Structures are given as structure tokens and as C-alpha cells.
Amino acid sequence: MKKILLLGSGELGKEFVIACQRLGQYVVAVDRYAGAPAMQVADDFEVINMLDGKALDAIVKKHQPDIIVPEIEAIRTEHFYDFEAQGIQVVPSAMGANFTMNRKAIRDLAAQELNLKTADYQYATSESQLRMAAESIGFPCVVKPLMSSSGKGQSVLKTADDVADAWNYAVEGSRGDIVEVIVEAFIDFQYEITLLTVTQKEGPTLFCAPIGHVQERGDYRQSWQPCPMKPELLQKAQTMAKTVTEALGGAGIFGVEFFIGENDVWFSELSPRPHDTGMVTLAQTQNLNQFELHARAILGLPIPQIELLHSGASSVVLADKEGEAPVFKGVKAALTNVRTNVFLFGKPTQRPYRRMGVVMVYDEVDADIQAVVAKAKNIAADIKVL
Numbered sequence: 001m002k003k004i005l006l007l008g009s010g011e012l013g014k015e016f017v018i019a020c021q022r023l024g025q026y027v028v029a030v031d032r033y034a035g036a037p038a039m040q041v042a043d044d045f046e047v048i049n050m051l052d053g054k055a056l057d058a059i060v061k062k063h064q065p066d067i068i069v070p071e072i073e074a075i076r077t078e079h080f081y082d083f084e085a086q087g088i089q090v091v092p093s094a095m096g097a098n099f100t101m102n103r104k105a106i107r108d109l110a111a112q113e114l115n116l117k118t119a120d121y122q123y124a125t126s127e128s129q130l131r132m133a134a135e136s137i138g139f140p141c142v143v144k145p146l147m148s149s150s151g152k153g154q155s156v157l158k159t160a161d162d163v164a165d166a167w168n169y170a171v172e173g174s175r176g177d178i179v180e181v182i183v184e185a186f187i188d189f190q191y192e193i194t195l196l197t198v199t200q201k202e203g204p205t206l207f208c209a210p211i212g213h214v215q216e217r218g219d220y221r222q223s224w225q226p227c228p229m230k231p232e233l234l235q236k237a238q239t240m241a242k243t244v245t246e247a248l249g250g251a252g253i254f255g256v257e258f259f260i261g262e263n264d265v266w267f268s269e270l271s272p273r274p275h276d277t278g279m280v281t282l283a284q285t286q287n288l289n290q291f292e293l294h295a296r297a298i299l300g301l302p303i304p305q306i307e308l309l310h311s312g313a314s315s316v317v318l319a320d321k322e323g324e325a326p327v328f329k330g331v332k333a334a335l336t337n338v339r340t341n342v343f344l345f346g347k348p349t350q351r352p353y354r355r356m357g358v359v360m361v362y363d364e365v366d367a368d369i370q371a372v373v374a375k376a377k378n379i380a381a382d383i384k385v386l
């Protein structure tokens with residue numbers, strides 16, 4: 001049995017803990033508030049600010065974990081190199097976690113060192129630099145803080161008149177002490193995918209069937225699997241995903257995000273952990289869901305194959321106001337549908353746009369995927385958070 005320190009205890013962490021518990025592991029769940037979803041199913045918990053390096057060191061010293069598993073980006077990840085040097089397994093690797101918490105590190109690795117195709121990009125540390133960068137990349141372009149997630153501080157610039165607002169919005173939405181943004185060419189993609197990619201301690205890098213998704217306000221709304229795509233474009237994405245995940249090193253699942261055009265594949269970004277759009281794998285789409293794959297890869301357990309069993313779709317249930325002890329309306333009606341499941345995360349408080357649950361629908365492997373998505377979306381729309 002391994003002792004696992006899980007940094008971040010949201011709904012993805014909760015499912016990861018359940019996967020670990022089924023394999024008889026011991027998990028300490030960490031987050032900045034008590035009662036977080038993963039804490040509800042873990043063996044022990046800690047409440048700290050994970051950006052506080054001293055607090056992080058203290059709980060590592062206290063619990064002496066075998067494995068540290070980050071579930072979020074907002075962690076003092078520089079300390080991971082020390083933990084790794086002390087002999088603790090950091091997932092996927094100290095470098096993997098550290099490089100992906102800052103858009104610059106992962107983008108320069110992908111675009112410059114590994115030569116993966118990405119949107120043209122530049123960085124800026126002031127409004128005037130942003131103006132020059134945007135003019136040189138051209139409009140429309142996208143501005144994102146180097147450190148942020150869930151679309152915070154991101155905006156699309158249509159003309160030079162948008163620069164000042166975009167700069168201020170990005171600075172407000174930045175996490176931590178870095179005030180720097182990336183400016184990217186706007187890619188007019190046909191669709192976007194997450195390619196769940198599993199690197200193993202022993203054994204080849206594996207891929208799940210591609211997951212399509214739609215994003216609004218920086219967060220995903222619906223995801224589906226499989227996402228139909230031309231075989232040669234899928235092949236390209238797999239090669240790119242293998243290249244970048246193996247460069248980061250270590251073992252675990254990665255959510256590798258791509259934009260797909262008529263004949264092009266652009267690498268966008270990746271998470272070295274289960275991906276929110278990958279929650280669709282809880283809809284019976286695969287023999288092993290993304291959390292079970294992550295647990296097996298981390299523990300060095302075999303994954304003889306990843307098999308697509310059904311098509312599936314997930315659609316999120318969002319809160320629309322502030323409040324405590326949320327009550328859900330419409331769950332009973334939702335569950336009268338066949339091949340449908342509802343997951344409620346057990347978050348103690350709600351605020352507008354906070355993800356509180358998700359509806360999962362599955363169907364035959366070759367079902368019309370847009371119909372599966374529409375079903376999940378309609379069912380989720382009738383669940384209200386009171």
C-alpha cells in the first residue's frame with residue numbers, strides 16, 4: 001500500500017481517490033477549505049494554501065507520502081524538485097507539474113524544443129509590449145495570463161482598441177506574483193479535442209479515443225467521446241501528444257488539448273492529470289475511466305488495453321447564485337432516463353458558474369454522437385441548484 005498526498009480536492013480528485021481506494025491505497029486529500037469533494041472519500045485531509053511553500057513542506061514532512069499527486073495548478077511546484085530529490089514520486093514528474101503550471105514553460109517546450117505546431121505567440125509584461133505583440137501577431141488574437149486557469153483573465157482582441165482592457169483584465173485574472181501574458185493568434189478551428197494520453201513506468205504510451213468539447217467563459221460545458229475525426233489528423237495528434245508527454249517524463253494520465261482544422265492540428269496546452277472534459281469516461285465509455293488509468297499508471301500497475309465500450313457525453317450542472325448547502329432540483333426526473341447518470345460533487349457552497357455536478361449519458365459505440373450530446377445537455381438543463 002502506498003501513501004498518496006493529493007494536492008487539490010475537487011471533483012476530479014474525488015474520483016481519483018475512489019479509484020485509489022479500490023486498489024487499497026491510503027490517500028491524504030489537501031485543499032484550501034475543509035469538506036472539499038475529495039476529502040469526503042479520503043483517509044485523511046489537510047487544509048492549507050498550496051501556494052504557501054512553507055505550509056506545503058510542513059505537510060509533506062508530517063505525512064511522509066510515497067507519492068505526491070497534484071490535482072490543480074495553483075501549487076508552489078518549484079518545491080516538487082526537492083520532494084523528488086528526497087525520493088518521493090511526484091506525478092507525473094516534478095518537471096511535468098512545474099512546466100505546466102505556467103503557460104510559458106510548456107509552450108516554449110512544445111513549440112521551440114519539440115517543434116510542435118501551435119498558434120503563433122509572443123509574451124508581454126506591460127500594456128505597451130502587449131500592444132506591439134498584438135500588432136505583430138495580428139487581429140483577432142487571444143490574450144491569457146501566464147498563470148491562470150478556467151479561462152480567468154482571458155480575452156479575444158478584435159482590434160487595437162481592445163488592448164488596454166485586455167491587459168487590465170489579464171492582470172486581474174493572474175494567479176501568483178507573475179504579471180505576464182501570452183498573446184496568441186486566434187485559431188479558427190473546426191473543433192477542439194482532449195486526447196487523454198497515458199505514460200507508463202513500464203510499457204508504451206497509450207491513448208484514449210479523442211474527446212470533443214465545447215467551452216464557454218473558459219470552462220467546459222459538454223464533452224463527448226469518441227469525437228469523430230479524420231484518421232490522419234488523429235494520428236498527428238497522437239504523435240504530438242506522445243512527444244510532449246514523454247518529454248515531461250514520469251507516469252500518469254495527461255489531458256492534451258488540440259485545435260483541429262480541415263487539415264491541421266495545433267497543440268494548445270496540456271494538464272498532467274485527469275482532465276475535466278475526461279469526466280465523460282465515467283459514462284461507461286471505456287473499460288477503465290481516466291481516474292483508474294491515472295491510478296494504475298502512477299502505481300506502476302499494468303494497463304493491457306484501453307477499450308472503447310460505448311459512446312458517451314457529459315454536460316455540466318452549474319450554480320447560478322451564491323449560497324451554502326446547495327439543494328438540487330430535477331435529479332429524480334433526470335434519472336428516469338435510460339443510460340443516464342447524475343454525479344453531484346458535494347461541494348459545500350455555490351457561486352455563479354461553479355460546477356456542482358454533471359450529467360452522463362452513454363449509447364452504442366456507433367451511435368450518432370451529436371444526439372448523445374443533445375440528450376445529456378437537455379437533461380442537465382433541467383437540473384437546478386437551489
Ligand SMILES: Nc1ncnc2c1ncn2[C@@H]1O[C@H](COP(=O)(O)OP(=O)(O)OP(=O)(O)O)[C@@H](O)[C@H]1O
Pocket residue numbers: 119142144148149150151152184185186187188189192215218219220257268269
Ligand atoms: N489561440 C486560440 N484560438 C482560438 N481559441 C482559443 C485559443 N486559445 C484558447 N482558445 C479557446 O479558449 C479555451 C481555453 O483556453 P486554454 O485551454 O488555453 O485556457 P485554460 O484557462 O487553460 O482552460 P482550462 O484550464 O479550463 O483548460 C480553449 O479551449 C479554446 O476554446
Ligand SMILES: [Mg+2]
Pocket residue numbers: 257269
Ligand atoms: Mg484548456
